[in-house]
Amino acid sequence: MDTLYLVVPCYNEEEVLMETSKRLIVKVSDLIKKETISEKSKIVFVDDGSKDKTWQIIESLHKENGLISGIKLSRNRGHQNALLAGLMTAKEHADMVISLDADLQDDIDAIDKFIEEYYKGNDVVYGVRSSRETDTFFKRNTALGFYKFMTALGVDIVNNHADYRLMSKRALEGLASYREINLFLRGIVPLIGYKSSVVTYERAERFAGESKYPLKKMLAFAFDGITSFSIKPIRLITSLGFTIFVLSLFTLAYSLIAKFTGNTVSGWTSIVSSIWLLGGIQLLALGIIGEYIGKIYTEVKDRPRYIIDKFIN
Known part of the structure; x- marks a missing residue:
């Protein structure tokens, strides 16, 4: 029997934590009783600098309860870094690790299927939502659009998969070799390349509390994912610049012809429109380039992604 660690990142989760621990303790105890996993298995809650x-x-x-372990980060580092801290710590003690959110939206009954796939020889098992009926119209369509856009940019990403996944010790050791400061685990894990499979599940409503990913954070997270895994936006700027350059040559030719034919009346609308268009494109291009430069800046400093204050095991 292999040892399982459940890693649960937490940020201000006092409203849901008691219920989450209760359900996870029942699940892990049942798996131990069935001799599916080792009695050394644990549930690791990672406190990401919570204020409550x-x-x-x-x-x-x-x-x-001896099944419960805890990791306290020295300060808030964000969901991805908190998750990584839990995974890297669990790697030293477990044969397989399952990461899931604390809000009880991930179906914990799917854990049994995750473990089945692990024993079939899969190093990574992705939890994939079977539907998005619980999402709002806006969130459902923006999420689907994000996955399609990432795929179009050449990023290897699993559709409708968040961070509910199983990873073997070997897969976690592979993950440890990736040293990015700007973390986007949904894009990094598929790059590891070991044998993987998918388990579908129904995602429930949040049990209590508020979502830690409002629209602003969701957009920032999506933009981080795009700029961390693809340089196509930079290439699109180059293509756009070339296209505008070609069009400007046609405009120049037209202006010269108009001058020599005596038709030199210029349109105010076309001038203003072109100025605003080119100005907007230039600012957009500078913003995208600046985003990449900012990422280079944070990467070369090589600061620690997290610092563990306490680990109770």
Whole structure:
């Protein structure tokens, strides 16, 4: 029997943490009883610098039940870094690790299928949503558009997959060799390349509390994913610049012809429109280029992605 660690990133999750731990304890205890996993298996909650009583709850849960472990980061580092901290810590103790959110939207009954796929020889098992009926119209269509756009840019990404996945110890060791500061695990994990499979599940409504990914954070996360894994936006700027250059040659030829034929009346609308169009394109191009330069800046500094304050195991 192999050892399983469940890694659960938490940020201000005091409203849902008791219920989440209760359900996960039942699930892990049942798997141990069935001799599917080792009795050394654990549930690891990662406190990502929460401002509420999340860490105090984790400590009390650890004292009450030996299945519960906790990692406290020194400060808030964001979901992806908190998740990575849990994965890298669990790697030293477990044969397989499953990451899931604390809000109980991920179907924990799918864990059984994850483990089945692991024992079939899969190093990575992706949890994929079977539908998006629980999402709003806007979120559903923007999410689908994001996955299609990422695929079009050449990024190897699993559609409708968030961060609910199983990874073997070998896969985690492969993940550890990726040193990006700007983390987008949904794009990094498929690059590892080991044998993988998919488990579909129904995503539920959030049990309690508020989403930690409002629209602003979702857009920032999507933009990070695009600029971290594809240089096509830069190439699109080059193509756009070339196209505008060719059009400008035609415009220049037209202007010269108009001058020599005596038809030199210029249109105010066309002048203003062209100025605004070119100005907007230039600012957009500078913004995209600046985003890439900013990422280079943060990468070359090579600062730690997280610092662990406490680890109770």
